[in-house]
Amino acid sequence: xxxxxxxxxxxxxxxxxxxxxxxxxxxxxxxAENLFIDIxxxxxxxxxxxxxxxxxxxxxGYHSDIVPIETTMTVIARQxxxxxxxxxxxxxxxxxxxxxxxxxxxxLWKHDPALKTKIEGYLSEATGRSFDEPxxxxxxxxxxxxxxxxxxxxxxxxxxxxETGLPLRVVDHIGCHYAKTFPERGIGGSxxxxxxxxxxxxxxxxxxxYPERRHCCGFGFRQYILQSSRGYSISHSRTKLESMMPYxxxxxxxxxxxxxxxxxxxxxxxxETDGSVYGPGRTKIPVVTHEELAGLVLGYxxxxxxxxxxxxxxxxxxxKIGIRYDPEKKYADRQGKLIGDTVAVTAIV
Amino acid sequence: MKTKFGxxxxxxxxxxxxxEDTRFADEVxxxxxxxxxxxxxxxxxxxxxxxxxxxxxxxxxxxxxxTTCLMCGKCxxxxxxxINTRHLILEVMNKYRExxxxx
Amino acid sequence: xxxxxxPYIKSNRQEIPAFAGMTSDAQPVTxxxxxxxxxxxxxxxxxxGMAAVGALAAMHIGVDWYEKEDRVGGKLNNYHQLFPDRVxxxxxxxxxxxxxxHNHIDRHLGKxxxxxxxxxxxxxxxxxxxxxxxxDAVILATGFDFFDARHKEEFGYGIYKHVITSADxxxxxxxxxxxxxxxxxxxxxxxxxxxxxxxxxxxxxxxxSRLCCITGIKQxxxxxxxxxxxxxxxxxxxxxxxxxxxxELYREAQENHGVRFIRGRVSEASEDEQGRIRVKAxxxxxxxxxxxxxxxxxxxxxxxxxxxxxxSGKGEREKSFTxxxxxxxxxxxxxxxGVFLAGCCAGPMSIPESVAxxxxxxxxxxxxxxxKNGNSE
Ligand SMILES: Cc1cc2nc3c(=O)[nH]c(=O)nc-3n(C[C@H](O)[C@H](O)[C@H](O)COP(=O)(O)OP(=O)(O)OC[C@H]3O[C@@H](n4cnc5c(N)ncnc54)[C@H](O)[C@@H]3O)c2cc1C
Ligand code: SF4
Ligand code: SF4
Ligand code: SF4
Numbered sequence: 014x015x016x017x018x019x020x021x022x023x024x025x026x027x028x029x030x031x032x033x034x035x036x037x038x039x040x041x042x043x044x045a046e047n048l049f050i051d052i053x054x055x056x057x058x059x060x061x062x063x064x065x066x067x068x069x070x071x072x073x074g075y076h077s078d079i080v081p082i083e084t085t086m087t088v089i090a091r092q093x094x095x096x097x098x099x100x101x102x103x104x105x106x107x108x109x110x111x112x113x114x115x116x117x118x119x120x121l122w123k124h125d126p127a128l129k130t131k132i133e134g135y136l137s138e139a140t141g142r143s144f145d146e147p148x149x150x151x152x153x154x155x156x157x158x159x160x161x162x163x164x165x166x167x168x169x170x171x172x173x174x175x176e177t178g179l180p181l182r183v184v185d186h187i188g189c190h191y192a193k194t195f196p197e198r199g200i201g202g203s204x205x206x207x208x209x210x211x212x213x214x215x216x217x218x219x220x221x222x223y224p225e226r227r228h229c230c231g232f233g234f235r236q237y238i239l240q241s242s243r244g245y246s247i248s249h250s251r252t253k254l255e256s257m258m259p260y261x262x263x264x265x266x267x268x269x270x271x272x273x274x275x276x277x278x279x280x281x282x283x284x285e286t287d288g289s290v291y292g293p294g295r296t297k298i299p300v301v302t303h304e305e306l307a308g309l310v311l312g313y314x315x316x317x318x319x320x321x322x323x324x325x326x327x328x329x330x331x332x333k334i335g336i337r338y339d340p341e342k343k344y345a346d347r348q349g350k351l352i353g354d355t356v357a358v359t360a361i362v
Numbered sequence: 363m364k365t366k367f368g369x370x371x372x373x374x375x376x377x378x379x380x381x382e383d384t385r386f387a388d389e390v391x392x393x394x395x396x397x398x399x400x401x402x403x404x405x406x407x408x409x410x411x412x413x414x415x416x417x418x419x420x421x422x423x424x425x426x427x428x429t430t431c432l433m434c435g436k437c438x439x440x441x442x443x444x445i446n447t448r449h450l451i452l453e454v455m456n457k458y459r460e461x462x463x464x465x
Numbered sequence: 466x467x468x469x470x471x472p473y474i475k476s477n478r479q480e481i482p483a484f485a486g487m488t489s490d491a492q493p494v495t496x497x498x499x500x501x502x503x504x505x506x507x508x509x510x511x512x513x514g515m516a517a518v519g520a521l522a523a524m525h526i527g528v529d530w531y532e533k534e535d536r537v538g539g540k541l542n543n544y545h546q547l548f549p550d551r552v553x554x555x556x557x558x559x560x561x562x563x564x565x566x567h568n569h570i571d572r573h574l575g576k577x578x579x580x581x582x583x584x585x586x587x588x589x590x591x592x593x594x595x596x597x598x599x600x601d602a603v604i605l606a607t608g609f610d611f612f613d614a615r616h617k618e619e620f621g622y623g624i625y626k627h628v629i630t631s632a633d634x635x636x637x638x639x640x641x642x643x644x645x646x647x648x649x650x651x652x653x654x655x656x657x658x659x660x661x662x663x664x665x666x667x668x669x670x671x672x673x674s675r676l677c678c679i680t681g682i683k684q685x686x687x688x689x690x691x692x693x694x695x696x697x698x699x700x701x702x703x704x705x706x707x708x709x710x711x712x713e714l715y716r717e718a719q720e721n722h723g724v725r726f727i728r729g730r731v732s733e734a735s736e737d738e739q740g741r742i743r744v745k746a747x748x749x750x751x752x753x754x755x756x757x758x759x760x761x762x763x764x765x766x767x768x769x770x771x772x773x774x775x776x777s778g779k780g781e782r783e784k785s786f787t788x789x790x791x792x793x794x795x796x797x798x799x800x801x802x803g804v805f806l807a808g809c810c811a812g813p814m815s816i817p818e819s820v821a822x823x824x825x826x827x828x829x830x831x832x833x834x835x836x837k838n839g840n841s842e
Contacts, residue, residue, distance in 0.1 A: 204621075205624065224743040244370045244371055259737075282367060379757040399719045402728070402750045
């Protein structure tokens with residue numbers, strides 16, 4: 014069966030989610046995952062379970078040729094086992110790298126059942142556990158897509174410029190491993206992905222389809238891990254930023270923690286290196302994740318959800334939408350004590 | 363500004379055809395019309411005693427072919443499109459002089 | 466084919482005389498109506514079907530000719546000029562249709578045949594839910610379908626206004642429309658993508674559609690003739706200009722019309738902020754990636770088989786063309802005695818090849834009937 018983009022839809026479970034976190038999302042955007050769980054539990058009334066025994070999926074090690082695939086498979090089999098033990102069947106994955114890897118492993122097992130049997134053996138030998146494949150497996154952004162209109166109903170803010178009344182111009186960036194390896198597992202496929210544009214449109218914004226929309230953010234695992242190779246990574250981010258620049262986007266939203274990280278941090282690095290900035294009026298373009306975008310729409314406090322950890326300041330965006338915030342509290346900890354100041358760090362070597 | 367981060371930002375190898383300047387090639391083709399019929403088969407380069415040959419003339423870099431050509435005429439014999447490659451090489455050289463470029 | 470929106474195309478459509486009065490009484494009917502004992506059904510009114518009915522009638526065989534549209538001519542009706550000699554399509558149509566006004570030929574327009582059933586030497590022709598007719602032998606000349614370019618998502622057909630197919634472009638030329646850029650003036654550049662929906666595992670098509678290379682050459686020249694300043698690029702994987710006069714036309718495109726042929730497959734197209742189309746490819750002969758912005762991107766779409774649906778009766782299209790029982794020597798369909806293939810439903814063919822194939826099928830049907838009725842020497 015040949016598909017084209019409109020045909021790419023997938024089944025997304027209604028409720029009872031087993032949520033697996035992302036190692037890097039927790040570090041780069043420490044508020045994002047709690048926010049996601051909070052939205053699911055308290056705004057949408059869903060049952061979500063997080064297991065304290067859950068570990069890394071080894072994705073970055075795997076993609077950097079450090080972790081052999083059998084090890085990765087056994088680790089992932091263990092996550093499935095945890096889900097089974099807790100009585101869940103619907104897996105929600107926070108990280109796009111993990112989502113791609115889980116999908117790839119299920120596909121490998123489908124084509125080579127003997128491999129699956131081998132991994133079952135390893136898991137049982139090492140931990141005494143057994144597992145079932147998930148009945149439904151999606152990325153966290155798929156869940157927000159599914160419930161985008163429910164979120165819109167509860168919206169406190171809309172993606173609209175407060176002053177002009179015009180929709181915000183939003184660039185969506187989809188992590189490569191969300192749909193490029195398995196287009197049929199991503200909403201809208203890989204060439205015209207709909208998962209984030211669906212959110213943007215439902216919440217009042219306008220999407221920008223710029224020429225390098227499908228280009229990799231530049232993370233590239235190996236390219237980033239070695240300092241000397243980071244030039245490859247940043248060059249790709251630059252290609253994207255240059256291409257979106259004429260559209261004067263108000264913000265970038267990405268569903269992959271790596272993408273959000275690099276599109277955000279590299280803007281700082283590019284400015285430091287040669288003075289280039291890519292947003293309208295010589296500003297940098299704020300970057301948020303899908304959870305953070307939902308959080309802003311639902312009226313969460315920007316500093317509660319961790320937007321102060323972004324490199325590109327988000328205040329301009331908050332002002333545009335008309336979200337109130339206390340500038341004094343930006344770097345305050347939970348007790349209200351200041352833990353940093355607002356002066357930018359000048360050099361990182 | 364100009365902070366050093368320990369790595370360089372690369373320009374990619376992409377040819378930007380939007381910026382391509384074909385004036386030189388077009389002028390040569392006025393004299394040696396068949397030049398445009400080249401299909402980059404490579405026969406001329408394959409046979410060229412100095413291994414440079416005419417194919418380079420159809421690409422972006424004219425220099426290597428011109429500086430080493432012996433005017434032996436072998437490429438003329440093999441070109442399946444019957445391009446007068448010797449005439450072409452001479453014409454490119456003339457044009458180079460006209461443009462004040464060293465050959 | 467997608468319904469065509471033509472926001473930037475200015476129409477000058479004139480009625481093309483040869484198309485105008487092509488009703489059944491447009492030409493004098495020739496041939497004596499002799500009593501005929503056998504009847505052959507021909508399904509499809511394209512070039513192959515037109516050639517087949519004419520040849521059958523000339524052999525004094527009665528013909529029932531079925532065409533699902535309300536006029537015959539097939540794809541020819543929407544073409545402009547034909548390669549390699551630039552004969553107007555209307556002229557070719559006129560030549561072909563002449564032979565079909567014959568006393569032995571009964572036209573049944575607006576009749577789609579969805580299945581054929583072979584039963585004790587008689588063949589029934591069926592529509593969706595009823596029998597339409599019967600015959601002693603059947604020639605299937607249902608032609609081809611244009612590949613649905615939306616399946617090659619990376620080119621954005623059906624999404625970006627300035628991405629069109631070669632079939633769309635033929636109608637633009639045939640209708641006398643203009644191919645203007647977003648500002649309403651002559652296009653600065655146009656690119657063609659070869660092998661769209663052919664030779665591509667991504668869409669499950671293994672074969673070469675054979676005629677798209679030469680169609681690309683023909684259309685590139687046409688653009689250069691209409692717009693002298695427009696830069697034209699053809700991105701090919703292999704250049705396959707196989708027929709009489711084709712290679713010569715290829716050279717003419719390069720030498721006289723300055724068309725640039727670049728070896729490399731376009732792998733991505735996207736719209737820029739002005740609505741022009743940005744393409745990415747590699748010049749594989751230079752080993753360097755290319756970026757190019759064009760006013761129009763034309764996809765040279767391949768041919769998809771059509772008659773498998775009729776033969777299976779299930780309406781399902783196969784991925785490959787139906788093989789004749791003995792493709793070296795004829796086009797009889799395996800397991801269905803009395804059924805023959807003609808034209809592009811047997812594989813990608815040019816018009817002269819389709820015509821030859823239609824005539825050949827007519828002769829095969831006649832031989833079959835002779836043999837069946839014990840008339841063979
Ligand atoms: C873009 C393009 C440009 C081309 N330009 C040229 C050119 O310049 N020169 C050239 O030589 N060739 C050209 N060709 C090739 C040419 O189109 C074919 O050779 C020709 O159309 C084949 O004729 P046909 O009769 O086999 O099929 P078709 O032309 O496809 O005709 C088939 C007919 O059968 C009818 N039909 C289909 N199914 C049924 C059914 N179930 N029941 C009843 N009727 C049915 C259809 O309505 C149609 O009228 C071009 C092809 C393409 C794709
Ligand atoms: S004439 Fe020059 S380019 Fe041609 S084969 Fe001889 S040396 Fe090479
Ligand atoms: S032999 Fe002729 S056609 Fe072939 S590359 Fe050389 S100049 Fe071009
Ligand atoms: S004829 Fe040319 S464009 Fe068409 S499928 Fe064959 S190689 Fe590709």
